[in-house]
Amino acid sequence: MLLGARARAFAPCGAARPAVPTRVAGHARPQPRWRPRAAAAAGDAPGADGSLALFSPSKLNLFLRVVRRRDDGYHDLASLFHVIDLGDNMTFRVLPPGAAADVLVCSDPTIPHDDSNLVIKALKLFRAKTGRAECFEVTLDKRVPHGAGLGGGSGNAATTLYAANALTGRPASNAELLEWSGAIGSDISVFFSTGAAYCTGRGEVVEDVAPPLPLDTRLLLVKPPVGLSTPAIFKALDLGRRSDADPRALLAGMAAAGRADPALVVNDLEQPAFDSLPALAALKARLAEEVGGRFDSVFMTGSGSTIVCVGDDAPPGWLAEGEYSDMFVSPARLITRAGADTWYAPARQHTEGAPAGAAAAAAAV
Numbered sequence: 001m002l003l004g005a006r007a008r009a010f011a012p013c014g015a016a017r018p019a020v021p022t023r024v025a026g027h028a029r030p031q032p033r034w035r036p037r038a039a040a041a042a043g044d045a046p047g048a049d050g051s052l053a054l055f056s057p058s059k060l061n062l063f064l065r066v067v068r069r070r071d072d073g074y075h076d077l078a079s080l081f082h083v084i085d086l087g088d089n090m091t092f093r094v095l096p097p098g099a100a101a102d103v104l105v106c107s108d109p110t111i112p113h114d115d116s117n118l119v120i121k122a123l124k125l126f127r128a129k130t131g132r133a134e135c136f137e138v139t140l141d142k143r144v145p146h147g148a149g150l151g152g153g154s155g156n157a158a159t160t161l162y163a164a165n166a167l168t169g170r171p172a173s174n175a176e177l178l179e180w181s182g183a184i185g186s187d188i189s190v191f192f193s194t195g196a197a198y199c200t201g202r203g204e205v206v207e208d209v210a211p212p213l214p215l216d217t218r219l220l221l222v223k224p225p226v227g228l229s230t231p232a233i234f235k236a237l238d239l240g241r242r243s244d245a246d247p248r249a250l251l252a253g254m255a256a257a258g259r260a261d262p263a264l265v266v267n268d269l270e271q272p273a274f275d276s277l278p279a280l281a282a283l284k285a286r287l288a289e290e291v292g293g294r295f296d297s298v299f300m301t302g303s304g305s306t307i308v309c310v311g312d313d314a315p316p317g318w319l320a321e322g323e324y325s326d327m328f329v330s331p332a333r334l335i336t337r338a339g340a341d342t343w344y345a346p347a348r349q350h351t352e353g354a355p356a357g358a359a360a361a362a363a364a365v
Contacts, residue, residue, distance in 0.1 A: 013102055013127060013135040044166055044343050050093055052167055056140075056159040057087040057335060057344045058150040059190060060219075060301045060308055062212065062260060065247045066237060066268040067200075074202050075234055078247030080212065080254065081190040081197050084332045085346040086221060088156060089141040092163040099135040108142040118157035121184045126164045129180050130171045136164060145328050147227015149302025151187040158191030162343055174340035178206060187302075195336030195344070198251055212254040213310075215334045215347065220295075220309040222287065222319070223328040224280060228273055233303040236272035243268055260310040265299040273304040280305055283324075290316055 046052045060082050067076040095103070102123050104113055115121065119138055126132065138160065144152030161177050172180075178192035182204030189204045190197050196211045243266045254264045274281035280300070284307050288298040296311035306328075313331035318324065333347035 013100070013123070013133070044341075046167065052092045052163050054090050054092070054159050054163055054343050055087050055345055056090045056155045057083045057085060057191065058144045058152045058155050059083050059187065060150070061267065062254065063247070063250045063265055064267045064269060064302070065245065065250070066239070066242055067247075069239060075237075076201060077199065077203055079199050079203065080209070080251055081193075081199050082211065082213075082334050083191060083195040083336070083344060084219065085335045086144060086150065086330050086332045087344075087346065088143050088152065090156065090159050090163070091139040092160070092167060093137045094167050095135040095137055102135050103137040104140065105138070106140045106142060111142060111146070118153045118185060118188070119160045122157040122160040122181075123164060125180055125184055126161055129176070130168070132168050132171065134164075134168055136167070145223055145227070147229070148223050148306045148328075149228070149300065149304045150221075150306055151190075151302065154185050154187035155191055157181065157185060157188045159343065170341075194339070195334070209251070210255065211334060211336060212251070213258065213260060213334060215336065217334060218311060218313040219332040219334070220313045220315060221306050221328070221330045221332055222283065222309065222315070223306040224283065225326050225328070226277065226305060228277065228304040230303040233269055233272045233276065236276055237269065238271060241271050260297040262297045265297045265310075267300050269303050270300050273300060277305060280307070283307055286318075287316070
C-alpha cells in the first residue's frame with residue numbers, strides 16, 4: 001500500500017521472546033537479558049515527541065583485496081573502508097505497548113518492504129539478541145542509490161540497530177552491536193567503527209584505523225543507472241586475475257602518503273564488474289583521463305557500479321552530454337564519529353544525487 005510517494009510495510013514483533021542461544025564449543029549458551037547502561041547521548045537525544053532522527057551514511061572501499069574463496073562459498077576480504085557523508089535520513093519512534101508489528105515508511109517504493117529489508121532484519125535481530133519487546137516505526141528518506149557498492153542498505157541497518165538501542169536505554173554495547181550485525185550483512189559492521197576501518201573476513205572483522213586521507217578530501221561519485229548484483233560479481237570473479245598487493249602494505253602506503261595514489265586504490269572486483277558491464281570500464285577510463293589530471297585517482301568502490309574520483313568534486317562538463325545525463329552524480333566527504341555513544345552527521349550541507357546534466361551545468365556556473 002502506498003501513502004503518497006511513500007510505501008508502508010509492517011513486520012510482526014510483539015511480546016519479548018527468550019534470548020536466542022549462542023552455540024559455543026558445541027554447547028548452547030543462552031545470552032543474558034541486557035540491562036540498560038545509559039541514556040542516549042545528548043547529540044542523539046529523542047525529540048519532544050519521542051522520535052529520534054538520524055543521518056544514515058554510506059561507505060567507500062578505498063581498496064578491496066579478495067584474499068580467497070572459502071569452502072562455504074563466501075570470500076575472505078581485506079579492505080580499507082571509510083564512511084562518507086552521502087546518506088539517507090531516518091526517523092525512529094517506539095510504538096505504543098501492544099503494537100504487533102514494526103512499521104517501515106520509505107520514500108522509494110522500489111525498495112523491498114518485507115522481511116528481506118535490512119531495516120526489518122535489524123529490528124528483529126535487536127529484539128532477538130536483547131529480549132526487548134518494543135516495536136518501532138521507521139521513516140526512511142532514501143537518497144543513496146542501490147546496486148552502487150556504497151553500502152546504503154547496510155548503513156540503514158546499522159543506523160537502525162543504533163537507534164533501537166538508544167531508544168530502549170542502550171541495553172547493548174557498541175561492541176555487541178558490531179558483533180551481532182555480521183549475522184545479517186557483511187558491510188554493516190563497519191558503521192560501528194569510528195569511520196575508518198580495516199576490515200577482514202567477510203567484512204565483519206573490524207579494526208579501527210586513523211583516517212588515511214584528510215577528511216576534507218574532495219570526492220566525486222558517478223554511478224550509471226544500471227546497478228550490479230554483489231553475488232553475481234563475486235561469482236564472476238577470476239581469482240587468477242586478482243592483484244597480488246599485500247593489503248597491509250596498501251594500508252601502510254596510503255597512511256604514509258596521505259593521499260589516494262592510483263597504485264594503492266586496488267579493487268579486485270573491478271575485473272568481474274567491468275567484464276559484466278564494459279561501459280563501466282569506459283566510464284572509469286574517461287574520468288581518469290580528465291584534462292589536467294584534476295583527480296588524484298579514479299576507482300570503483302565495492303562491487304560497483306559507483307566510480308569514485310578523488311581530489312575534486314566538480315563534475316566534468318561532458319557528464320551533461322546525452323549518453324551520460326542519466327547518471328547519478330554527487331559530491332562527498334569522508335566522515336567519522338566521536339565515539340560509541342554518538343552517531344554520524346554529514347560533513348556539510350549539499351544536495352546529493354543531482355542528475356549528471358544538472359550537476360555538470362551547476363559546476364560550470
